[in-house]
Amino acid sequence: MLNGSNFSEWKEHLLLVLALMDLDLSLTKERPSSPKELRRWDRSNRVSIMIMRIRIPQEFRGSVLEDVTTAKEFLNGLENFYAKNEKAERIMLQAEFFSMSYREYENVREFIMRMKTVVAKLKKVGINDYQDDKIVAHFAIKMLPLRYARLKNVYRRLEEKFNNENGYLCFGDIWSTSELISRCDMEEEWEA
Known part of the structure; x- marks a missing residue:
């Protein structure tokens, strides 16, 4: 669980989980144009965001804008907010x-x-x-x-x-x- 001082470890665990579940596609590739690839990418994106949100305490969830549409943006927003100097x-x-x-x-x-x-x-x-x-x-x-x-x-x-x-x-x-x-x-x- 992200607690504000463990972002690096949290991100490392998150990326491992997403990779093991074969859901890291939206973090590693840009949105594809072909319908077949897009379906897989959209699922990766949606589930990745859900997993990230669930691993953030309720009081920290406001740190990421609600209007982000991709898991990559979501993770970058968290990184900008929590990454240490x-x-x-x-x-x-x-x-x-x-x-x-x-x-x-x-x-x-x-x-x-x-x-x-x-x-x-x-x-x-x-x-x-x-x-x-x-x-x-x-x-x-x-x-x-x-x-x-x-x-x-x-x-x-x-x-x-x-x-x-x-x-x-x-x-x-x-x-x-x-x-x-x-x-x-x-x-x-x-x-x-």
């Missing part, structure tokens, strides 16, 4: 990425998957700075708790060695996230 969303997602912390009840794999989820959201809004898996691993290792101090020291030494050999600052060129997870798993087994 992209700049604000980018700033919020970057802040979320840099303020992430390891939760005591989760394992390293869960922590890295949370980080990758935020990175995927950043990519959706056009920020590709954190797409390299080794950069995510770099940030993840810096955020690990004290019990991984030995592993963090090994990483730091490898980073220093890499910098000395290559003459430039290494930023995430050491381990991938899967390597980091494996090393953390070994560290946990070694401690047990």
Whole structure:
């Protein structure tokens, strides 16, 4: 259900439902001229609008003009009304990425998957700075708790060695996230 702050997720689910029901024709193609295609397109359009209206709370339904005639116009009207300011969303997602912390009840794999989820959201809004898996691993290792101090020291030494050999600052060129997870798993087994 659309609630005003979940438009992107709502739209993603809506498009999936319409595609699975083979009703997304009116959103993907212009109104056809042939009678046979027009009948199918009209049904897609009518049912798509009905599905969108039913998935919007009554108090939000006034946000879309009643005189829209196509599902595409309806969805665009909703998007214009509810879509977040992209700049604000980018700033919020970057802040979320840099303020992430390891939760005591989760394992390293869960922590890295949370980080990758935020990175995927950043990519959706056009920020590709954190797409390299080794950069995510770099940030993840810096955020690990004290019990991984030995592993963090090994990483730091490898980073220093890499910098000395290559003459430039290494930023995430050491381990991938899967390597980091494996090393953390070994560290946990070694401690047990």
